[in-house]
Amino acid sequence: MNPAVPPGRGPKVRAAVLAAAIHELSERGYAAFTVENVAHRAGVHKTTVYRRWPDRDALIVDALDDSVATELPIPDTGSLDEDLRTLARSLVAWINSPSGRAVLAVMVPAAGSASPPDTTRHAFRDRIRQALPIVPRAIARGEIPAGTDAAEMIKTLVAPIYFRVLIPREPVTDTTAAAAAAVALTAARAGLFG
Amino acid sequence: MNPAVPPGRGPKVRAAVLAAAIHELSERGYAAFTVENVAHRAGVHKTTVYRRWPDRDALIVDALDDSVATELPIPDTGSLDEDLRTLARSLVAWINSPSGRAVLAVMVPAAGSASPPDTTRHAFRDRIRQALPIVPRAIARGEIPAGTDAAEMIKTLVAPIYFRVLIPREPVTDTTAAAAAAVALTAARAGLFG
Numbered sequence: 068m069n070p071a072v073p074p075g076r077g078p079k080v081r082a083a084v085l086a087a088a089i090h091e092l093s094e095r096g097y098a099a100f101t102v103e104n105v106a107h108r109a110g111v112h113k114t115t116v117y118r119r120w121p122d123r124d125a126l127i128v129d130a131l132d133d134s135v136a137t138e139l140p141i142p143d144t145g146s147l148d149e150d151l152r153t154l155a156r157s158l159v160a161w162i163n164s165p166s167g168r169a170v171l172a173v174m175v176p177a178a179g180s181a182s183p184p185d186t187t188r189h190a191f192r193d194r195i196r197q198a199l200p201i202v203p204r205a206i207a208r209g210e211i212p213a214g215t216d217a218a219e220m221i222k223t224l225v226a227p228i229y230f231r232v233l234i235p236r237e238p239v240t241d242t243t244a245a246a247a248a249a250v251a252l253t254a255a256r257a258g259l260f261g
Numbered sequence: 262m263n264p265a266v267p268p269g270r271g272p273k274v275r276a277a278v279l280a281a282a283i284h285e286l287s288e289r290g291y292a293a294f295t296v297e298n299v300a301h302r303a304g305v306h307k308t309t310v311y312r313r314w315p316d317r318d319a320l321i322v323d324a325l326d327d328s329v330a331t332e333l334p335i336p337d338t339g340s341l342d343e344d345l346r347t348l349a350r351s352l353v354a355w356i357n358s359p360s361g362r363a364v365l366a367v368m369v370p371a372a373g374s375a376s377p378p379d380t381t382r383h384a385f386r387d388r389i390r391q392a393l394p395i396v397p398r399a400i401a402r403g404e405i406p407a408g409t410d411a412a413e414m415i416k417t418l419v420a421p422i423y424f425r426v427l428i429p430r431e432p433v434t435d436t437t438a439a440a441a442a443a444v445a446l447t448a449a450r451a452g453l454f455g
Contacts, residue, residue, distance in 0.1 A: 249453050
């Protein structure tokens, strides 16, 4: 048993620390991130944090994974068009949230600068993987050709949204989401992901 | 006149310094970039560098602009399909070159880390702008609908290529380029950029 945390408080403490970690990343960035600041913001002692996460990188990886994994629900509306629009809108909303800004800034680091362990990158791959079932469901409904490559389709959906944020640094909106969904749907119907 | 550089050597010195700057960025990154190292690599005295560029950031901005501006020729093959494939293949080749890796690493910095001035970002906007004439030429040939938004189309072409490099960190190849060109062409023909 953890003597510093009353029974039943463990998950709450974990959630509070992860949320505080995301806020710290969002406001201060990776280089200035400290366990002390996270503990202060979460209202726990820093030894409580170190009891669960051996070092700052372990805490950051866990916080990023948690943010990417939990903040983008995968739709199942019965229509591929609506699924793609909903997923793209959720991605835009996440990118515009403090969590999204923090995660993107930390996970695309400069060469030579302080940067997080590469293991954080798998969270984005996981997110793409989680969305894949949208595609076979649409194939089963006869909306797109059998043999459509789900990963290619989901990447095509999200690419223009991430691109605008990372390269020209343009704002992304529901209009961006709808345009991305239309392109991915049209390409899939044309059999381009076959 | 610049007393340190013999007549006619100016453009050569400039090119040598900019190339050395890109190599330094590629090998050491933004944070460790120094004018001294660039001068040494280019075979000139550092005062020769400071005579042309007031500080390291001015040199970096100039080197990045030069790299982005000169290393991606804009095709005019007479066919939109071929223009898009050629442009996408050139982008892939640039991304896989030392210059491309250096520029991308520096221009997508981490929050809170040492990062270059935001003015460098306009080089990517310029690159998109340079490619725009591909689209009205295709409209004039009747290949895609009048009113196709050139910027939307070019961004859709390049987005999946940049996305793979920056987010899942997958390799990009001529296959990536061909797939991106097919999606952009199909979407344009369907009037999605109208």
